Amino acid sequence: MPKLRETSLKLAIPKKGRLRDPAIKLLNKAGYAINDDPRLLHVYHSENDIDFLFLRTTDIPTLIEEGAIDLGITGKDNVLEKQANIHEVMSLEYGHCRLCLAGATPKPTQAKSAQTFSLQTLAKKNVATSFPFLARRFFKEHNIAAPHLIKLSGSLEIMIALKLCEAIIDIVETGSTLKENQLQIHHTIGHYYAALYTRNALVKDKRVILMKKRLTSALLAQNYRIIEYNIKKQLLNRAEAISPGFDSPTISHLDDPDRVAVKILVKKSNVFAIMDKLEAIGATAIFETEIKNCRL
Structure with missing residues (x-):
């Protein structure tokens, strides 16, 4: 212990x-x-x-x-x-995930009426789920006579094939497991x-506040990058228009009096687009640096 x-x-x-x-x-x-x-x-x-x-x-x-x-x-x-x-x-x-209601994928040979899903068809039928409270609330919000909810903790995708239930309510990330088991999503109940x-x-505990600060810093470092580049002074305004950085760029003088070195903080998702635009206006020595930690 x-x-x-x-x-x-x-x-x-x-x-x-x-x-x-x-x-x-x-x-x-x-x-x-x-x-x-x-x-x-x-x-x-x-x-x-x-x-x-x-x-x-x-x-x-x-x-x-x-x-x-x-x-x-x-x-x-x-x-x-x-x-x-x-x-x-x-x-x-x-x-990130979704809680979804899923059922068997209709076969092309089935009649159109059988291929159209309605929540009403689940009234008083069996539905397997790991989330009975959220499932019950969902059916109540849609005025569906409460199905018989069977609480299970895993492998829900196989339960329809086992004829245990008519539908399942389960967590979905990509949906690939559902497709592999010939199931399709009928409703998304929530995003989590x-x-x-x-x-x-x-x-308001100081230790909780400190934990939040540290985790926020780690997430920021994960989502941001530093871009550094050299550029002619006369092009600096155009470069700043592309990306001004977090508050403003850090600018350093070079031996060449006509050029400056610039350092900016940018979102990781924007790095390649910004580098392309900076190069197009004449910036040189452009490189990206990963951040291990930061406080903004």
Whole structure:
């Protein structure tokens, strides 16, 4: 049994699944050194007095609400399903997914009436899902007589073939698994993402605020790049019109009195377009630098 400190901040990380590895990677970038060992249940970070706990993703909202832990990384879908009264500190910009209602893909030989899906056809029928609360709410909002919801925790795509149910409600990322199992999406119930959550009583806690700052810095570093280039002074206004940087560019003088060196902060997604435009107006020695951390 791990020894937990009485006064430490306790933060839960998903033990398994698609949210685990990106969470560890982001925390490491934010300065919290965590060993990526799947056997670990607990890591203590002495420098910041934080106990990192590896727990089931679906349990994290309840553990935060009950006060067993202070912070946790989990999906918004889990928080809504558990109806947990907790505070979202920040989106972590990964784990994007949808909760969808899916059914068997109609065969081309079927009549057109059979190929047209209606929610009414599911009234009082079997529907398999890992999200009974969200499913029940969805059918209620659409005034559909409540189907018989069968709660399962995985491999829902095969349940229609097993004739257990008429449809499934499950998390979808790309939709490729549904297609492989001859299923198609009929309705998107909601869009979700991974986020950092805390108890309502800790929203203004200095340690939570510091954690948010560090993670925000790591995300900014992940999403931004530095571009440096040389350009003639007479072209500087045109270059700044292409990209002025975050607040304004950093400009340094060169030995050549007619030219300057410029450094700007740009979004990673815009790097290639900006470099192309700068080159087109006469900028030279253009290069991109990755950022490990930053505060804006």
